[in-house]
Amino acid sequence: MRRFVTFEGIDGSGKSTVSKGVYDRLKEMGYDVVLTFEPTDGFVGETVRRCIEENCDPVTTALLFIGDRVEHCKEIREWLNNGKIVLCDRYADSTYAYQGAQLENVVEKPMEWLQSVSKEFIILPEKTFLFDLPPKDALDRIRMRERLISFEREEFLIRVRENYLKLAKEKRFVVLDAGRQVGELVEECVKEITGD
Ligand code: TYD
16 A cells, blocks of 8 residues: 555646546545645745746755745645645655756756755655656647646656656656546546555
8 A cells, every 4th residue: 555645747737637537536545634735825936926927946946845845744744644635736755856957057967966855854755656648748738728838848858757757767657648538637647556
């Protein structure tokens, strides 16, 4: 049984829809489960969203994302201690992949830097699903959204995807083709989580 599970992917990869589906399915099966997300809706998370909108310096944004996560981990730890399964829509790998891309040419080896800043403070997920899709297809899916934020550009998302695929060499990752049917993806994630 995997108790702390994260969902990752570029914007438009469908991870929010699938994570909601997995949450509903696990609940139906009688599991005690929590679905949470990052950036959080706490005040640090709100500040991060504002930073993205206002195009703050990427160092500021990166450190705030990590701060938001440190606060979030207190809640996650409590849920886990109470025996819940915790599903998280975006987590630390989003920072490594997105801010790793933003901080290229700002710090040396940005992904390693972000990982080393984070590792003392965060809980490591037992399983991470990476919803993988070419950025062009992902952007086609979200073009209907009202307003695209600065991260939702193809050249940028190409680099983010490359970073994700590098991270996915770690054993906890399951890389899924995000072009597949939502129902199928939900079932596969549920199987991986419950170990059936
Ligand atoms: P997202 O989950 O897509 O929020 P919403 O549901 O409001 O669309 O996250 C917003 C953006 O923040 C998204 O482009 C990914 C980015 N992001 C990072 O750059 N680093 C991070 O650590 C996290 C959690 C998100």
